[in-house]
Amino acid sequence: MTTLQLKNIVKRYKSQTVLDDLSLDVADGERLVLFGPSGAGKTVLLRLVAGVIDPDEGRVLIGGEDMTEVDAEHRGVGMAFQNFALFPHMSAFDNIASALTARRFSKEAIAAGVEKVAKLLKIDHVLTHHPKALSNGQKQRTALARALVGSPPLLLLDDPLRNVDAKLRFEMRLELPRLLAAQGATVIYVTQDYKEAMALGDRIAVMFEGQLRQIGTPADIYDTPAELEIARLFGDPTINLLDVVPQRGPDGAFAELSGVRLRLPGFGPEIVGKACVLGIRPESIVFSEASATGAIPVRVEAETPLNEKTVTLTLTARGREVLVSRPAGTPGPATGPAHLAVNSRAALLFDKESGRLMRPSEPASKRNGEAA
Amino acid sequence: MEAMSPLERILRGIALTLVVIFFMFPIVWILLMSFQTNETILRIPPSVVFTPTLDNYAALITGKLQTAAGTLDIAFMRNLGNSVFLSVVSVAVALLLGVPAAYAFARHKFRGSEDIAFTLLSFRFAPPLLVLLPLTQYFQWLGLSNTYFGLIWVYQLICLPLILWIVRGYFEDISADVEYAYRIAGHSWFATFRKIALPLAGPGIAAAGLLAFIFAWNNFVFALVLASADKQPVTVGALAFVTASGIQYGQIAAAIVLSITPTLALALYAQRYLVEGLSLGAVKG
Numbered sequence: 206m207t208t209l210q211l212k213n214i215v216k217r218y219k220s221q222t223v224l225d226d227l228s229l230d231v232a233d234g235e236r237l238v239l240f241g242p243s244g245a246g247k248t249v250l251l252r253l254v255a256g257v258i259d260p261d262e263g264r265v266l267i268g269g270e271d272m273t274e275v276d277a278e279h280r281g282v283g284m285a286f287q288n289f290a291l292f293p294h295m296s297a298f299d300n301i302a303s304a305l306t307a308r309r310f311s312k313e314a315i316a317a318g319v320e321k322v323a324k325l326l327k328i329d330h331v332l333t334h335h336p337k338a339l340s341n342g343q344k345q346r347t348a349l350a351r352a353l354v355g356s357p358p359l360l361l362l363d364d365p366l367r368n369v370d371a372k373l374r375f376e377m378r379l380e381l382p383r384l385l386a387a388q389g390a391t392v393i394y395v396t397q398d399y400k401e402a403m404a405l406g407d408r409i410a411v412m413f414e415g416q417l418r419q420i421g422t423p424a425d426i427y428d429t430p431a432e433l434e435i436a437r438l439f440g441d442p443t444i445n446l447l448d449v450v451p452q453r454g455p456d457g458a459f460a461e462l463s464g465v466r467l468r469l470p471g472f473g474p475e476i477v478g479k480a481c482v483l484g485i486r487p488e489s490i491v492f493s494e495a496s497a498t499g500a501i502p503v504r505v506e507a508e509t510p511l512n513e514k515t516v517t518l519t520l521t522a523r524g525r526e527v528l529v530s531r532p533a534g535t536p537g538p539a540t541g542p543a544h545l546a547v548n549s550r551a552a553l554l555f556d557k558e559s560g561r562l563m564r565p566s567e568p569a570s571k572r573n574g575e576a577a
Numbered sequence: 578m579e580a581m582s583p584l585e586r587i588l589r590g591i592a593l594t595l596v597v598i599f600f601m602f603p604i605v606w607i608l609l610m611s612f613q614t615n616e617t618i619l620r621i622p623p624s625v626v627f628t629p630t631l632d633n634y635a636a637l638i639t640g641k642l643q644t645a646a647g648t649l650d651i652a653f654m655r656n657l658g659n660s661v662f663l664s665v666v667s668v669a670v671a672l673l674l675g676v677p678a679a680y681a682f683a684r685h686k687f688r689g690s691e692d693i694a695f696t697l698l699s700f701r702f703a704p705p706l707l708v709l710l711p712l713t714q715y716f717q718w719l720g721l722s723n724t725y726f727g728l729i730w731v732y733q734l735i736c737l738p739l740i741l742w743i744v745r746g747y748f749e750d751i752s753a754d755v756e757y758a759y760r761i762a763g764h765s766w767f768a769t770f771r772k773i774a775l776p777l778a779g780p781g782i783a784a785a786g787l788l789a790f791i792f793a794w795n796n797f798v799f800a801l802v803l804a805s806a807d808k809q810p811v812t813v814g815a816l817a818f819v820t821a822s823g824i825q826y827g828q829i830a831a832a833i834v835l836s837i838t839p840t841l842a843l844a845l846y847a848q849r850y851l852v853e854g855l856s857l858g859a860v861k862g
Contacts, residue, residue, distance in 0.1 A: 242642050255757070256760075256761070257757040257760060257761065276760070276765075276766075277757070277760040278760050278761070278762075278763045278764055278765055279763075280761075281600060281763075282761060283761070284758070284761045285755075286754045286757075288752065288754055290752060290754035290755045290757065290758040291755070291758075292755060292758070292759065292773060293755075293777065294776045294777060303758075303759060303764070304763060307763030307764045307768075308763060311802050351762065352759070355762075355763070457830060464796045504826065520672040
């Protein structure tokens with residue numbers, strides 16, 4: 206285990222800035238997920254930590270030691286690549302052993318080390334095969350084994366499940382936390398899949414355009430995404446985003462949805478008249494009776510059952526689409542007119558212009574108390 | 578392959594035969610000539626029916642050429658040895674210099690790297706005679722004319738750009754991640770070059786080396802100008818058969834057959850490297 210600190214990292218390719226003054230602290234033994242769309246600079250960041258590319262500015266500290274100028278082979282990190290990057294002219298055994306041979310271990314020690322990690326990853330029966338004779342899943346496990354075998358204190362995993370099929374990805378998503386916990390390493394895990402991020406990360410760092418936009422626990426990111434874009438990327442079905450202009454009411458600000466007032470608890474006059482985006486998670490909306498207060502009339506367009514939940518697409522009177530998610534097996538309308546009730550405390554308000562989350566002016570503790 | 582109608586098959590057969598005859602005929606004719614005396618070669622009309630003789634080969638190997646004007650010494654075997662020596666050493670030197678350079682050009686984009694690489698390639702554009710005149714003078718000043726060292730140096734103009742540009746492409750085709758992975762596993766850049774880059778570019782290096790060897794072997798003009806008889810390769814040595822008492826077609830044919838044999842054998846042997854899967858399914862499934 207070790208710590209990792211990145212200080213004001215800048216990386217440019219030609220005129221394009223790929224990493225823009227990025228700083229990040231990863232604690233000893235922490236599992237940090239680096240999440241972001243492709244092109245955000247996640248892979249560049251990981252390679253920079255591994256030492257195969259150099260930053261233009263900034264420092265990389267591993268275990269408190271400045272490693273910025275240190276070559277990759279002396280940094281003592283393990284890395285698994287998204288495209289596996291196996292050595293095509295070597296057997297799976299030699300691929301995995303490559304992380305040990307550099308350290309002048311005895312032949313027996315190398316064989317024992319490789320056998321152990323291969324057994325753990327269930328590839329001990331294909332060790333003599335060359336990469337081209339391995340299935341995708343076996344390649345991925347071999348690449349993972351190569352990263353793990355030297356028990357590096359810092360483990361960098363670059364979207365290791367990206368190129369494997371859905372079934373295997375699901376299996377590995379369950380298996381990886383156990384594996385990584387047994388390894389006891391500090392882990393940085395890159396992914397574009399929010400479910401993977403939520404399942405694997407102690408903390409998630411969300412990255413866009415070379416900058417870290419939000420760092421927090423999976424629950425933090427899901428419940429209070431700092432930006433519209435983050436809210437959109439986390440959650441399936443996607444969060445409902447509705448343009449609103451809050452107005453002043455007798456008991457604080459409210460937004461009008463299809464002629465129905467939705468109170469925005471905690472928000473004061475500062476948001477009145479401002480172009481905003483209201484974000485409501487599909488699971489924060491329920492079907493209600495027409496007579497219930499604040500019921501919004503909609504028309505049900507389509508219903509999609511997804512194993513554990515049912516997602517309904519509805520249209521408001523103004524033709525805006527609203528997704529509603531409810532646990533599978535619970536009753537709900539399949540067609541025709543219906544009414545929705547929105548849990549306004551779960552609603553998120555974003556500044557339309559900047560895309561940033563707007564926090565209620567009242568203290569959060571009070572708001573939480575109200576919610577409870 | 579799709580099933581073909583009989584007509585298609587026949588037409589295809591005829592077309593293939595024509596192509597093969599067109600390209601193979603000169604070679605077959607040379608081979609036939611090498612077993613004939615000048616008299617049967619110069620018969621009109623020519624005929625493929627003759628009594629084969631090994632005199633031409635015997636003359637080449639013993640170095641004694643019987644002509645109407647008497648016995649002539651020829652240095653064909655020495656020329657052949659020169660060809661082998663010059664080509665092998667030139668390619669070896671070019672590989673030694675060119676492969677690391679190709680790796681550098683492929684992996685490290687430094688200021689002016691493209692310009693330097695292109696300049697090296699441009700040596701191949703210039704007609705050899707353009708560089709030959711100044712070179713002859715330089716070589717005389719430097720005492721390099723008519724030395725193996727000087728010839729091998731000049732042969733780098735042929736071999737080095739070829740190897741550099743072909744091998745560079747092969748290095749560029751190797752995923753950088755594969756090399757990064759080896760570095761991160763704890764190996765130095767030099768170990769990575771030796772254990773990852775070289776083996777993966779192996780087929781390309783073999784192909785480039787083979788091509789460079791053939792180009793060096795076939796070179797005529799550099800050796801003609803810069804070397805005298807005892808350092809000349811077969812390409813130039815064959816001129817010795819144009820004698821005062823006539824052109825010795827039989828010996829020329831035999832000399833050509835002997836001189837293309839090594840390159841032909843090498844090409845056949847190296848064929849498997851050329852067709853071997855190059856990336857070996859390195860990256861992704």
